[in-house]
Amino acid sequence: MISLPLLLASLLASAPAGPPVNLALGKPYRLRPRPNYSHCTDPGDAAQLTDGVLSKGYFWTRKETVGWVRANPVLITLDLGRVETIGGLSFRTAFGTAGVLPPEAIFVFAGSDGKSWRCLGDLAVSSNAGGKTPLDHPYQVHTYKSMKIRGRGRYVLVAVVPRGAFVFCDEIEVYRGRKSAHAGAEGPLVKNVKAxxxxxxxxxxxxxxxxxxxxxxxxxxxxxxxxxxxxxxxxxxxxxxxxxxxxxxxxxxxxxxxxxxxxxxxxxxxxxxxxxxRGIEKLTAWHTNRYAPLDYLALPPKGPAPRLEVFLMRGEYRAEVLNLTNPGDKPREARLSIRGLPGGPAPAWIQASQVLFIDTASRNPVADPLPLAHRGPRGWTVTVPAGLTRQVWFTFHPERVP
CATH class of the missing domain: 1.20.81 (Receptor-associated Protein)
Known part of the structure; x- marks a missing residue:
């Protein structure tokens, strides 16, 4: 015989869980900076992120959407009205065409006074854990959602870091968590979120x-x-x-x-x-067009030693490049000198610069900085890192050369 209390407890335990309670529904929020994407910005932006209404149609042309262009980061601070236990969060957006990319990060913070914060995690990472990361293409409406974003606070700060120029959103939901299951962030307090x-x-x-x-x-x-x-x-x-x-x-x-x-x-x-x-046993010199994209992990082509030719008149500027690839396990210093031209091994009218690679926000390193190579009485010295290709950029400017 099963007692009534035990029967009720068994039925409750086996009942399917209902939808999570959205603590943010109808709650006020503050936007920094102000939305500025002309096709969807309107006075309703002050309430549309928590009104429960989703955009229909082309996402960033609908007035239900809130949008920013050239804003990084976008800070959305929600006021839940009182300290709550947070058990998850969702952020609905769209991307995949017209240069709109998935966000780089969606950091979520919680705090009790709106001034000091603890980071609860990156929704973009937590939402994709164990699943497929959304692709850059094609166009898609996507909801980042995770029940692993947990903590406590009255204020929730959603900081969106765009990967590109645009940020769009039509709804943010903050889900109530169970106090017994609360496992909030234990990191240090953050005063300056932007920093x-x-x-x-x-x-x-x-x-x-x-x-x-x-x-x-x-x-x-x-x-x-x-x-x-x-x-x-x-x-x-x-x-x-x-x-x-x-x-x-x-x-x-x-x-x-x-x-x-x-x-x-x-x-x-x-x-x-x-x-x-691959057969590259020693420091190897080779040539490409000076404006051609260069890969620091490039494989030098096989062939004879490169020959540089520059045609110019007095007073003109011209440039040419030489690539050096180091197959050694340690950095290599290379000395470059000129023979057969007026001015000695390192003529004053020729300038040599090392072409450095620098990473970019798009994660595509580019060959751009041109610090001068060290000039000595016997030529220029450049450093070629182990396993890499270093380009040397020569600038020619003869003025009083015989």
């Missing part, structure tokens, strides 16, 4: 760059012999484990050059045995 986000963007970009370079080198190593592959994989695994800790210790004046740190240089040096396996 915190900037720091996180830098460390994440650094981690992404190192992971991307590791992936490319491991892929290139597949064409090497089995022993070389095993050596590279073993070293790569050890270096990869150091990436998170190295990212956390980046200095405030960090610059995203390639390589940017000692760890990054060691990762890129894994490309050296790949080059040797």
């Amino acid at each position: 915190w986000i900037h720091r996180r963007k830098v460390t994440r970009a650094y981690e992404n760059r190192l992971q991307a370079d590791l992936k490319r080198i491991l892929s290139a190593a597949e064409e090497a012999d089995a022993e070389t592959q095993q050596e590279i994989r073993s070293r790569a695994a050890r270096l990869e484990r150091r990436v998170p800790g190295d990212a956390a210790g980046l200095p405030k004046n960090f610059r995203s050059l390639v390589p940017s740190t000692a760890l990054h240089a060691r990762i890129l040096a894994l490309h050296a045995p790949v080059l040797r396996a």
Whole structure:
């Protein structure tokens, strides 16, 4: 015989859970900066993110949508009215065409006074955990949702970091959590959210760059012999484990050059045995068009030593380039000198610059900075990192040359 209380408890335990309670429904919020995308901005933006009404049709042309262009980050601060236990959050947006990309991050913070915050997580990461990351294309309406965003607070700050120029949203929901299951963020208090986000963007970009370079080198190593592959994989695994800790210790004046740190240089040096396996045994000089895109993990073409030709009159400026690839396991200094022209090994009317690579917000490193190469009495000296290609840019400007 089963008692009535036990029967009721059993029935309640087996009953399907209802939809989560949306604590944000109808609640006020503050937007920084103000929405400014002309096709959807209207006075209703002050209430549309928590009104429960979803956009229908082309997302960023509907008045139910709130939109920003060239705003980074977008800060949305919701007031739940009282301190609540938070058990999840969702953010509905769209992307996939017209240059609109998925957000880089959707950081969620909670606090009791609207001034000090604790980060509850990145909704863009938490929502995609265990599933497929949304693609950049085609056009799609997508809801980032996670029940792993947990904490307590009256105020919820949603900080959207765009990957591109646009941010769009038509609804944000904050779900009530169970007090017994509360597992809020235990990180330090954040006073300056923008500064915190900037720091996180830098460390994440650094981690992404190192992971991307590791992936490319491991892929290139597949064409090497089995022993070389095993050596590279073993070293790569050890270096990869150091990436998170190295990212956390980046200095405030960090610059995203390639390589940017000692760890990054060691990762890129894994490309050296790949080059040797491809037959590049010594420092190799080769040539490309000076305006052609250059890859720092490029494989030099086979052929004779390059010949540089420059045609110009007195007073004109012209430029030409030389690429140097280092298959060694350590950085290599190369001395470059001129023979047969007026002015000696390093004529004053010729300037040599090292072409450096720098990472970008789009995660595509570009060859752009041109610091001057060291000039000495016997020529110029340039440093070629292990496993990489370094380009040297020569600028010619003869004025009083016989």
